[in-house]
Amino acid sequence: MSLNYDLIALDVDGTLLTDDHVLTKAIRESVHEAANRGAQIVLCTGRGPSGALPVLKELGLSGTVITHNGAATINADDHSVVHQFDMVPEHLLRFIQYCRENGIHFDLNTAFEMMVESMTPEVEAMYGHFQAKPSIHDFRLGLPSGLVKFTVFGTKDQMDVVQTEWSGWPKQLHSIRSGDFFIDVHHIEANKGKALQQLAAIKGIDRSRILAIGNYHNDITMLQFAGMGIAMGNSPEEVKLAANAVALSNSEDGVARALYEHAWS
Template sequence: MSLQYDLIALDVDGTLLTDDHVLTASIRETVQEAATRGAQIVLCTGRGPSGALPVMAELGLGGTIITHNGAVTINSEDRSVVHQFEMASDHLLSFVNYCREQAIHFDLNTAFEMMVESMTPEVEAMYGKFEAKPSIQDFRMGLPSGLVKFTVFGSKDKMDVVQAEWAGWPKHLHSIRSGDYFIDVHHAEANKGRALQQLAEIRGIDRSRILAIGNYYNDITMLQFAGMGIAMGNSPEDVKLAANAVARSNAEDGVARALREYAWS
């Protein structure tokens, strides 16, 4: 059987992992088989490197990881930065002030560091699920440099309100819903599709030879860039409409089934 794609881009949460953040044996073995057949496996996630590297290690693979929803691309072996989109700190102040006024939890991220102003047991438990370990810092004297992602966390209803309000804000930065309980803010040009395009150009891979699998709104640009974009069965309808095909859900080993059906024949 011949491999149909040279590069396979995989979202992590809601796609590669179950809702309990488990990598099943079936998915691990199938992704490893794709790599053995010659495919370059690239994780393409909203997580930072600290949360993404353990998943790559659990897969038993190395290589490139697109993190922070496309804002930072790194090499997993030496943790070097291939490319990153930095935000101007001044552009973020209105988002920070909004969250303080509305008592919404937020974190600030450089390529490898996550920072928060405060921590509650609920927030700490949430970070634990994503293998994230933020440091508590005081931002009242100014925001740090090198920022690539700003994330807010709250109830789905609260995030619905925030998403609607921020939709009309100036476009210096781009906000994207990365989960029911999360909204991420990035440089206006940073997204998974753009990062995947950059990586493909570096490696000389035509987009027709790329397969991508994802499940949420922050995956749409990636699914649209890839020659074969596959939405998970647990995806919102708009994500499914942006894809070439729909797989089974992340509770049904959807990634493994999709790779067997589309990646080789």
Template sequence: MAYNLIALDVDGTLLTDEHKLPKDVKEAVREASTAGAQIVLCTGRGPMGAFPVLEELGLSGVLITHNGAATVRSEDRAILFQYDIDKKDLTDFIAYCKAQGIHYDLNTAFDMMVERMTDEAKAMYAHHKVEPIERSFDGSLPDGLVKFTLFGTKEQMDAVQADWANRPTNLQLIRSGDLFIDVQNPDASKGTALRRLAAEIGIGREKILAIGNYYNDISMLEFAGLGIAMSNSPDAVKDAADLTAGSNNEGGVAAALRTHAWTRE
């Protein structure tokens, strides 16, 4: 293998726009695993939304979830490390979402919680194969929060992003998809988590290949020895990568792995 660790984004990268895992992509990822590469899913999803993808691949191991805020092991569901949110820093975000009528959820490493559910949100969670816990946040917020996610139309998320561009906050806003904005600890990122994991298992960055498609993937694409952006990526993501692969709907990950993951004699 040319690379000992392969970091793969999920939505818009491994999965098609219909949230399907193409057969050819599945086979290519398993070929890389069989050849000796450690496969690490690096996703904005929480573990409960990422485990089904890992299981469909027929693999187990470490996952970098919540945009790097929680790194977990699938076999025993242990949290290897996480970056918590200070609960008091979420007060303004919750008030803003309520005033604007924007759907949001709160996440610990393994639990997702919502105050209410719309039909659009139900369909979105079903696609991601997660079932949020419905509860009130009027009292104290739960401990161990790692991510606060806003969900809505692209126009709504564009407006939120513009509105919060100059507002003071101790947290970072990450655009993790056209329909999502994640609010997290400023130290959390896929790149930070990948760097920390690589150091703990003794793999140099030159032996890491990363593939992604969105703004939340830029840090891991820049850290990896080889960063590959999907052709369905925004230009800023392509600019941050070393190479560009085919689109997620064309099974671009399969071709990228078969072209670049193996050492050529």
């Protein structure tokens, strides 16, 4: 059997993991088989390194992780930054003010650190699901440098309203829905597809030799860049339309079936 792709980019939440944030035995085995056949496995996630690296470890792998929706690419072996897209802190002030005025929880992220102004039990439980441990800061004293992602969290209805209102704002930064309960804000050029393109160039891998699997709007650029882009069965219709194929859902080990069907022959 021959390997059809040299690099396999995998989203984490809603793709590799079930909705209960579990990595199943079938998924682990299929990803291991792809790696053993010679494919480079790259996690490509909206999570920061603190949430992404434990998943890579649970898979028993090392290498490169694309984090913060493409805003920071990290070498998992030595925790060095391969590349990151820094935001201009002043561009975030309007977003922060909006969140304060409307009671929307937000966090600020450098490549490796997550910072919040306050925590509630509900918010703390949410971060626990993603293995994230934010520190509390007073941003009124000034914003740190090296910021790569600003994230807001709330109910689906809240995020629907935020998404609609922010869509009309000037495009100094890019906001994207990364889940029903989350919206992420990045540098205007930062996305998973761009980060995957940069990594492929560094590794000398043609896009035709890349397979990508994802499930949400923030995965579309990655699915479109890859030679084979596969949307999960639990994806919104817009994501499925951007893909070359549609897998089973994340509750049906969709990644495993997709890898066995497409990754080698």
